[in-house]
Amino acid sequence: MTPSISGGFSRRALLGGAGAGLVAGAAGGALGHAAIVPAQASAPGLGAGRIDFRGPHQAGIVEPAQAHVQLAAFDLTPGAGAAGLQALLKRWSATIALLAAGEPAGDGENQIALDAGPCSLTVTVGFGSTLFDRTGLQAKRPAALAPLPAFPEDALDPARSDGDLWLQIGADDGLVVYHALRVLQHQAAEVATPRWQMAGFSRTPGATTRPRTPRNLMGQVDGTNNPKPTDAGFAAKVFSTGPGWMSGGSYLVMRRIRMLLDDWDNISTDRQERVIGRRKSDGAPLSGGTEFTPVDLTRQNPDGSLAIPADAHIRSAAPASNGGAAMLRRGFSYADGIRPDGAPDAGLLFLAFQADPAHGFVPVQRQLSRGDGLQRFLKHEASGLYAVPPGVPAGGDGYLGQALLES
Amino acid sequence: MTPSISGGFSRRALLGGAGAGLVAGAAGGALGHAAIVPAQASAPGLGAGRIDFRGPHQAGIVEPAQAHVQLAAFDLTPGAGAAGLQALLKRWSATIALLAAGEPAGDGENQIALDAGPCSLTVTVGFGSTLFDRTGLQAKRPAALAPLPAFPEDALDPARSDGDLWLQIGADDGLVVYHALRVLQHQAAEVATPRWQMAGFSRTPGATTRPRTPRNLMGQVDGTNNPKPTDAGFAAKVFSTGPGWMSGGSYLVMRRIRMLLDDWDNISTDRQERVIGRRKSDGAPLSGGTEFTPVDLTRQNPDGSLAIPADAHIRSAAPASNGGAAMLRRGFSYADGIRPDGAPDAGLLFLAFQADPAHGFVPVQRQLSRGDGLQRFLKHEASGLYAVPPGVPAGGDGYLGQALLES
Numbered sequence: 001m002t003p004s005i006s007g008g009f010s011r012r013a014l015l016g017g018a019g020a021g022l023v024a025g026a027a028g029g030a031l032g033h034a035a036i037v038p039a040q041a042s043a044p045g046l047g048a049g050r051i052d053f054r055g056p057h058q059a060g061i062v063e064p065a066q067a068h069v070q071l072a073a074f075d076l077t078p079g080a081g082a083a084g085l086q087a088l089l090k091r092w093s094a095t096i097a098l099l100a101a102g103e104p105a106g107d108g109e110n111q112i113a114l115d116a117g118p119c120s121l122t123v124t125v126g127f128g129s130t131l132f133d134r135t136g137l138q139a140k141r142p143a144a145l146a147p148l149p150a151f152p153e154d155a156l157d158p159a160r161s162d163g164d165l166w167l168q169i170g171a172d173d174g175l176v177v178y179h180a181l182r183v184l185q186h187q188a189a190e191v192a193t194p195r196w197q198m199a200g201f202s203r204t205p206g207a208t209t210r211p212r213t214p215r216n217l218m219g220q221v222d223g224t225n226n227p228k229p230t231d232a233g234f235a236a237k238v239f240s241t242g243p244g245w246m247s248g249g250s251y252l253v254m255r256r257i258r259m260l261l262d263d264w265d266n267i268s269t270d271r272q273e274r275v276i277g278r279r280k281s282d283g284a285p286l287s288g289g290t291e292f293t294p295v296d297l298t299r300q301n302p303d304g305s306l307a308i309p310a311d312a313h314i315r316s317a318a319p320a321s322n323g324g325a326a327m328l329r330r331g332f333s334y335a336d337g338i339r340p341d342g343a344p345d346a347g348l349l350f351l352a353f354q355a356d357p358a359h360g361f362v363p364v365q366r367q368l369s370r371g372d373g374l375q376r377f378l379k380h381e382a383s384g385l386y387a388v389p390p391g392v393p394a395g396g397d398g399y400l401g402q403a404l405l406e407s
Numbered sequence: 408m409t410p411s412i413s414g415g416f417s418r419r420a421l422l423g424g425a426g427a428g429l430v431a432g433a434a435g436g437a438l439g440h441a442a443i444v445p446a447q448a449s450a451p452g453l454g455a456g457r458i459d460f461r462g463p464h465q466a467g468i469v470e471p472a473q474a475h476v477q478l479a480a481f482d483l484t485p486g487a488g489a490a491g492l493q494a495l496l497k498r499w500s501a502t503i504a505l506l507a508a509g510e511p512a513g514d515g516e517n518q519i520a521l522d523a524g525p526c527s528l529t530v531t532v533g534f535g536s537t538l539f540d541r542t543g544l545q546a547k548r549p550a551a552l553a554p555l556p557a558f559p560e561d562a563l564d565p566a567r568s569d570g571d572l573w574l575q576i577g578a579d580d581g582l583v584v585y586h587a588l589r590v591l592q593h594q595a596a597e598v599a600t601p602r603w604q605m606a607g608f609s610r611t612p613g614a615t616t617r618p619r620t621p622r623n624l625m626g627q628v629d630g631t632n633n634p635k636p637t638d639a640g641f642a643a644k645v646f647s648t649g650p651g652w653m654s655g656g657s658y659l660v661m662r663r664i665r666m667l668l669d670d671w672d673n674i675s676t677d678r679q680e681r682v683i684g685r686r687k688s689d690g691a692p693l694s695g696g697t698e699f700t701p702v703d704l705t706r707q708n709p710d711g712s713l714a715i716p717a718d719a720h721i722r723s724a725a726p727a728s729n730g731g732a733a734m735l736r737r738g739f740s741y742a743d744g745i746r747p748d749g750a751p752d753a754g755l756l757f758l759a760f761q762a763d764p765a766h767g768f769v770p771v772q773r774q775l776s777r778g779d780g781l782q783r784f785l786k787h788e789a790s791g792l793y794a795v796p797p798g799v800p801a802g803g804d805g806y807l808g809q810a811l812l813e814s
Binding site: 045046047067068070107108109110111112113114115116117119172173174175176178179181182186193194196197198199201202203204205206207208209215217218219261264265266267268269272280281282333335336337338342344346 | 452453454474475477514515516517518519520521522523524526579580581582583585586588589593600601603604605606608609610611612613614615616622624625626668671672673674675676679687688689740742743744745749751753
C-alpha cells in the first residue's frame with residue numbers, strides 16, 4: 001500500500017479552503033451566535049481520500065461505506081449484443097480508473113465536480129441474469145445467478161428491481177458521486193438505457209466516534225458481526241471461485257427495504273432492543289459485554305428467559321442459525337421524503353456481497369422470514385442479484401468483464 | 408465567539424475513530440488495491456462542528472450550506488389554533504437548542520444518531536401565509552407574505568409547495584439530519600401533520616478546494632456574488648425590520664428547480680458558459696479576471712459583441728439589472744433518481760433569504776423570465792414563501808415566534 005495524493009489536489013490548496021471556512025465562522029459570530037465551531041477547518045484530507053480502481057477484486061466491496069451513494073441499473077439496448085457490451089465495459093473501466101484517481105473524465109460539457117478530489121470514490125459494476133440472454137452468453141451465466149426465491153415480506157416493484165447492468169457509485173461528496181453517475185450514463189448512451197437509480201447515504205467521516213459500524217435509520221448499530229477482511233476465511237465467504245471468468249468476483253444482493261419507522265417509534269426502547277438483540281446505545285448484545293463481545297445465544301436471564309429473545313434479529317441472522325451462511329453487508333440509508341399516506345419513504349439500501357447467494361443471502365433471509373421479529377417493521381420494495389466480476393489487474397490495460405467476453 | 412466542544416463528544420474518542428479508519432484502509436490494501444488513502448483519519452473535527460441555536464437571527468441563514476439538508480413542511484391540524492402553535496414552538500425551540508449542542512433530545516425510542524457530534528446542525532423555522540388564517544392571527548400577517556406572482560417557467564405541484572410551517576434542517580452528516588427531522592416531527596404530532604419533505608446536499612467539508620462557493624448539478628460555480636456578512640448593507644438586504652414581531656427575521660423563498668440536465672449536456676462547454684456568463688472551470692466572469700473579479704456587463708469582445716451575452720444568467724440576475732434587488736442564496740442540490748420518461752429527477756432546492764421578497768426574489772425572477780437564457784434548462788416544480796422569525800436571544804428561555812404569539 002503506497003499512500004499517495006492524486007495530481008492537481010494539493011494539501012496546500014485544501015488548507016486554503018479551511019481558511020475560508022474560518023472566515024465564514026467568524027462572520028456568523030459577528031452576527032450574534034454565541035459559539036460557532038467551524039467544521040471546515042477540520043477535514044483537510046477528505047477530498048484527497050483515494051481508492052485505486054485496480055486490484056484482484058473490484059473496489060467498493062471491502063472498503064467502508066462512503067457518505068454518499070448512487071445505485072444505478074441499465075438495460076442493454078436491442079442489438080447492442082456482446083460487442084456493444086464489450087465496448088461499454090472498456091469505456092467504463094478506463095473512465096472509472098480516472099474518476100477514482102481524481103483525474104478529469106468525460107467531456108467538458110459533462111463536468112460537474114471540477115474542483116474536487118476523488119473523495120474515496122469507488123465504482124462497482126455488476127451483471128444481472130438478463131444480461132446473458134441479451135448478449136448470447138447464456139452458456140456462461142453462473143448457476144449462482146438463479147433468481148432469488150420469493151419471500152413472504154416481498155412487495156417488490158419490478159421497475160426498481162433487476163436490470164442487465166448495475167453500478168454502485170460511492171464517495172464522501174455528493175457532487176463527486178453525481179458527476180461519476182452522469183459521465184458513466186453518457187458513455188452508455190448508445191448501448192444501455194437507465195432502468196432505475198437510487199440515492200443513499202452513510203456516515204460522513206468524522207461525524208461519529210463509531211466509524212467502524214454504521215447506524216441505520218432505526219438508530220441501531222448495524223454490521224457489528226460483518227466478516228472482516230482480516231478474519232480467517234473472509235475471502236471464502238465473500239469472493240467467488242468460479243466459473244472461471246468469475247474467479248475473484250462476488251455476488252451482490254440488493255434489497256430496497258423500507259422501514260416502517262412510525263411503527264418502530266411506537267414501541268419502547270426496551271422492546272426495540274429485544275427485537276434486535278442488541279442495546280441501542282452501544283450495540284452490545286443483550287447477552288452481555290460490549291459491541292464486539294461474541295453473542296451468546298444460549299444465555300438466560302435470572303428468570304430463565306433467553307437474554308437474546310427467540311425472535312431477536314441477531315438470533316435469526318446469526319451464522320450459527322444458518323449453517324454458517326455469511327455475507328459482507330455494505331448498506332446505505334435512504335430518506336426520500338414522505339409517501340402519499342404520510343409515512344416516511346425511508347429505510348435501507350441493503351447491499352450484501354457473498355461468494356454464493358445459496359450459502360449467503362438466501363438461507364439467511366429464509367430464516368428471517370420464519371422467525372425474525374424485525375420483519376414486521378420492514379417492507380422489501382425492490383430486489384436485484386448481480387454477478388460482480390473480479391477487478392482489473394494492476395499494471396495492464398484490462399477491463400471489467402474481460403474474462404467473460406474473451407474466454 | 409467562544410469555540411467550545413459540546414459535552415459527550417471528546418477529541419480522544421474521535422481520534423480513536425480515526426484509528427479504526429486506518430485499519431480498514433490497511434485491510435483493503437492487503438486485498439490488493441495498490442493505493443488507498445484513507446479519508447476517515449483526516450476529518451477529526453467534523454462531528455464537533457457546532458452552531459449555537461440562540462442569537463438575534465436564526466441559525467441556518469448566514470452559515471455555509473452543510474453537506475446534507477432535509478426540508479419539511481407541516482400543516483396545523485384543525486383546532487390546534489394559536490395555543491397549539493405556541494406549545495409546539497416552545498417544544499421545538501428547546502429541542503433545537505439541544506440538538507444543535509449535540510445533546511440528547513427526543514424520547515429514547517426515537518433516537519437515531521446516538522453517537523454523533525452535532526455536525527454543524529442548524530434548524531431554521533418559517534411560517535407560511537396560511538398559518539395566520541389557521542390561528543386567527545391574520546392581523547399580524549406581514550404584507551411581505553403576499554403570494555408570489557405566477558412566472559412563465561412555473562410548473563408547480565401544490566402538494567410539494569407552501570405549508571403552514573417550514574423547517575430547514577442542515578448538518579454535515581445525513582443521520583444527524585434525519586434524527587432531528589424525526590424528533591421534531593414526533594413533537595408536532597398532535598398539532599401539525601407533515602405536508603411534504605425533500606432531501607438535498609451540498610459539498611462535504613474538505614471535499615473541494617473551493618468551499619466558499621458551491622457548484623450545482625450543472626457543474627457551475629453558483630453563489631459567487633452572494634451578499635457576504637462582512638459587506639456593508641448585508642443586514643438590510645437579508646433581515647427584516649418589521650412588522651415588530653419580524654424585526655431581525657427574514658423571508659425565505661423556496662423553489663424546487665428541476666434541471667433539464669440531458670438538454671444541458673447536449674450543448675458545448677462554450678455555450679454553457681455563455682448561458683451562465685461565467686467560466687465553468689473557475690467561475691470567472693466572461694468579462695475577465697478570476698471568480699471574484701467584479702462582473703463588467705458592458706465589456707465587449709474584439710468583434711464588438713458583449714463579453715457577457717445579452718441573455719446570460721448573471722446579467723439578468725445582477726442587482727444592476729433589478730434596481731439593486733438582492734438576496735442571500737443558500738441552495739442545495741437534489742438527485743432523486745430518474746423520472747418515468749428517463750430524465751434525471753435532479754436539480755436545485757433554491758433557498759433565498761431576503762428582507763423583503765418584493766425587493767429580492769420577485770423582481771429578479773421577473774427579470775429572469777424576460778430574458779435569461781438559462782430558464783429553458785429549468786422547471787420550477789414547487790414553491791414556498793415563509794416568514795422566518797428572528798432568533799431566540801442568548802441567555803433567556805424564549806422561543807421562536809414568541810413576539811408573534813405574545814405581542
